[in-house]
Amino acid sequence: MRDEVRSCCLRTTNGIRRFTAFVISHVGLCFLVAIYAVLGALMFQAIEYPNELTFQGHIKNDTWVVVDGLYAFIRENVVIEEAEVKRRAHELLKDFEQELVKAVNFEGFDENDDVRTKYQWTFSGALLYSITVFTTIGYGHICPKTVLGRLMTIFYAMVGIPLMLLCLANIAESLASVFTYLYFKVCCAYCRWQKNRRRIRRAALSFRYHPNAAMNIRRAQSSRSAQRNNTVRRNASMNRMRNSRFADTKSVRSFGRYENSRFDRMDTMSLPGKRKVSQISRSPNGTMRTYSRRPHLQKSNTTLNMDHMETMLGDERKESRRRGFSQRYTVSQSPAREYKYARGTLHDDGLIDVRTYPSFHEVVHAHETRPSRGRGGRRGDQHGNGHGPGAGVPNVVISRPRQRFDEKERKASSDAEKEDTSAQLSFSDEDDNFERKGRLTPSKMDKLERERERERMEKLDKFDKLERALELRDMQPSTSAHQGLASAAERGDRLPPRKQPSLDSSISRRLRGELDIRSYRSAGSERSDELSLHSLKRGNYGRPSSEKMPVTVGIFIVFAFITGGAILFSVWENWNIFDGAYYCFITLSTIGFGDIVPGQALDEGSQEKLVVCALYLLFGMALIAMCFKLMQDDVVQKARWLGRKIGILVREEEDSSSESDLDDDIVLEEDEEDDPLSEEKTDPDKRTTSSGSSKRDEERYGQSRSRRLR
């Protein structure tokens, strides 16, 4: 009995909880707003309609009042003086005018009312009224006249305005994603197609060279990639922006987008290691992963670059974390893919393959010859970079610089050693790596960071290469020269990417641990990322989740919406186009003069028009909110850039503030990334500053304003 009661209670609480969750969701909020509007309409109609019945149509009487008043005046006076009569007539007519003005502006009076009185507070009118209240448009063409109505309006607005804001934010969120998706699906399809074609051609070209012809290819490749560097830099900045945009969606995590936000957050370059690591620990989680490969992919790219940089500098701190991350990732991937990837790059990029090829051989070799020396390798790993076979920088595979050949080999051998040890070992290895690097002195950080910036610029370039590699692989299924690994590759290939979480279990890890070549790990992760990305591109995810609309598109959408509204209303209401556009603008900016309002000119069918008008309002406001959302980061960034260019924004780093949100943080970072000139100057501050202050806010708003003015 008691149990029953308890279960009943539990069920009800669960039901309530679910109900609340639903209410807070998109649909629920929209529903709530709609219901609120309808309720308000009913309430205001009930309050105001009886009152309106009493006074509506009073103009008809007022004309007679004027006439009668004048007649009475003339009648009373014994001597009729012209001036007196005229003065009186003027007065009466003036009063009449005032009444008329009031009636026209606030009581919906028009010429037809003389024939047949029309009432404002019908249901649709009241609906429009309640909508204008809680959207704060406030046309004022319908407004309450009774005391009770005014009181209720105050309370209605008190609840309704926050509700509407909440709903708008929500709708804007989903609309933004829809629009970005559409934009990148439809508008950019052509660009993508072109790019792909170019890439394929390039890949085919580079495939002609055999990896053994190392030197000349390398040279060619380097020059070409240098060129590409320049062109790609723009894209790189865009990418970063896009990533950071999702970082601020973290607040809406509960609305089911947290995959993006999480990964994108990861992607911001200078996150402290702790956070990153925690994210890593979360990351091998299959469902999330498929969704969010791409940012990670970029990440690993940078990792590669940076790894190399570090080896050269003998300093690696953040990178090591990142590397740990990518490594971990790779462990969950199948080694075969890594291998294939290596092959792909091999043909594709002379630079890379020179390095990769021999090391690969080495790996295979080592695998066969030196069965168990993993411990040593690990120990070596702890000793720092270039020393010993275990030098903890194995990911140097895809990197440009000289001086790496021997290193690579060394590493390869160490990797080979590691292969033989269990996966557990490799994991601990990573951890060691991480710890060791965390202890490094910060004195070298500046240098490193500068290097990193440069490398970051190149990351898209790398990505380019990877994609080419992928295409190459698609064209040329594994007919590899390295038969030793081919079988393993096939084995790995059979594992679909979805299953990877299960593979993350220790058993599977050990199973594949033998083949887990460290030097290819990161590469492998890229590889598999690339794979999944490809599949995702065909699916509905991939790009739209990570791309960002440019400002111009947002402006264009709003403009198109206003134009559409203008045409619609001009057809319906017999306004001219300009009046329609004016009405739409005034409405959507929530100014709402109310001098032009639809549904007044025509007697019949105006009810439906009011409803359509209400819908137009709601959707338009959501659209505007969406565009604001989309444009915000971009505008802010550009404004800041402008500010720095002008030289106003020098002091932006040193301010302290009360509110600290990640959005601002990221905005700041991305900003600095975009601006290599200011990088050195701001870098030390960047680490300390973690929040945007009001001052900077103003300034960037101000910049945005000034930018508009220009």
Next chain:
Amino acid sequence: MSRRHRRSKVTRVVNLVKRIIAFFFSHVGLCALVVGYALLGAVVFRAVEGPHEMRIQSQVTSARQRAVDVAWNATFRVNKLDTDQWKKMVHAQVKKFQKECMVAIRRGYDGKELGVSAQWTFTGAFLYSLTVITTIGYGNTSAKTYFGKTLTILYAIVGIPLMLLFLTNIGDVMAKIFRFLYAQSIRLKFRIILWHKKRKAAKIRRANSLVSRLTRGRIKADSSQDSLAYKTNIFKLLDMYAVPSGGVNDVEDLLTARVHLEQLEVRENVQAQLDSIRVPLTLVVFTMLAYLLAGAIIFSIWEKWTFLDSFYFCYISLTTIGFGDKFPGNAVGNDKDAQLKLVITSIYLLFGMALLAMCFNLAQEEVQNKTRWIARQFKS
């Protein structure tokens, strides 16, 4: 030499420009910018819309004149005893006048007499530009010419972000001031408490010293026989069983130490509270409400509205709904008073928006915390 000189001049000019731009984004500069922008809008809109309004007003005036003339002629010519005919004639004329008036109203006429008052006076235009950039949009005054409408759109595109920027800025500053004042008030409160405690402590000490003096006197006096007995008595009284000589001092010390401790506790308490100072939501809401009520009272006195009506006006204005059905300065025939009222209204609006921004700023954190708390409650 000259080249360097010139360059230095150029850099100086550049620096000056930079400083000017930077100034514009400071607090004061933003205020000035918004007010200047509104003034500019006032001038421009008045220039654009003023003539149009005059034309419309003159049209209405002439129409009325015509109506009056017709009425007079009817009175003059027609036998005034013929009531029906007279009435019919005049009514027809009034109807005609109404029609003309309707046209004029549609084109922006709002019953203001030509030459006496106008919508597009300087203050009226200022208020108009203010309602545009704050998105209140009363609508009792609105641009009617095409040029004016286009200008309004452009003006809003620039002005609304500027106003938002200004509001966030001012809201921030005001929130800081408000927080500071609140902290000061709390500090004052605790200071008063501390002062009370101190006074109490001083009293105790005084009493204590008196006791000690007394005892010493007694000891001296009765040193012969019952000094020991008395001493023990006293120390029993004081719960002290220490060495008799230092005992009195010890007691004193103890008491003062206790008082000190109390003070310290209070001070710590104060410090803790000051560290985590957060203006409560109720106070914020109360401030806003007080502002609304003050506005309501002022307008109800000036405009002779009912209290609820003026409260309604203030509320509708500050939430930027802005119906415009109630508007100050409409009822007054005197132009000067109306202008004054417009100025006061615009100041009230501007300050009210800033205050609202401040309240949002203050309430934001609190509300966020509360919602998070609620969400956690739901989750668990």
